[in-house]
Amino acid sequence: xKKMSQDLLGVVTQSLRGGSLAQHPIFxxxxxxxxxxxxxxxxxxxxxxxxxxxxxxxDALHCFYTFKVVFLLxxxxxxxxxxxxxxxxxxxxK
Numbered sequence: 001x002k003k004m005s006q007d008l009l010g011v012v013t014q015s016l017r018g019g020s021l022a023q024h025p026i027f028x029x030x031x032x033x034x035x036x037x038x039x040x041x042x043x044x045x046x047x048x049x050x051x052x053x054x055x056x057x058x059d060a061l062h063c064f065y066t067f068k069v070v071f072l073l074x075x076x077x078x079x080x081x082x083x084x085x086x087x088x089x090x091x092x093x094k
Contacts, residue, residue, distance in 0.1 A: 036067065037064050043057045043060065
């Protein structure tokens with residue numbers, strides 16, 4: 001699981017490489033969000049917890065919630081989904 005998490009973070013990081021210097025802060029948000037989610041998951045898998053591990057989990061969760069807005073920006077709305085489905089149905093009829 002740890003190896004898969006490292007690979008996933010590497011893929012996200014590499015896929016968001018490049019761009020101008022102005023885009024770097026925007027590209028860092030999905031990377032930080034993914035990293036925080038993976039850290040939370042890895043700590044949650046511990047068999048037992050103490051105050052330190054619970055603190056690590058809270059920090060990771062807080063970081064995730066801070067950066068998750070970057071994914072919500074591109075979430076399709078109900079109207080966009082309905083339009084896409086209507087266009088798909090129209091193309092299927094043709």
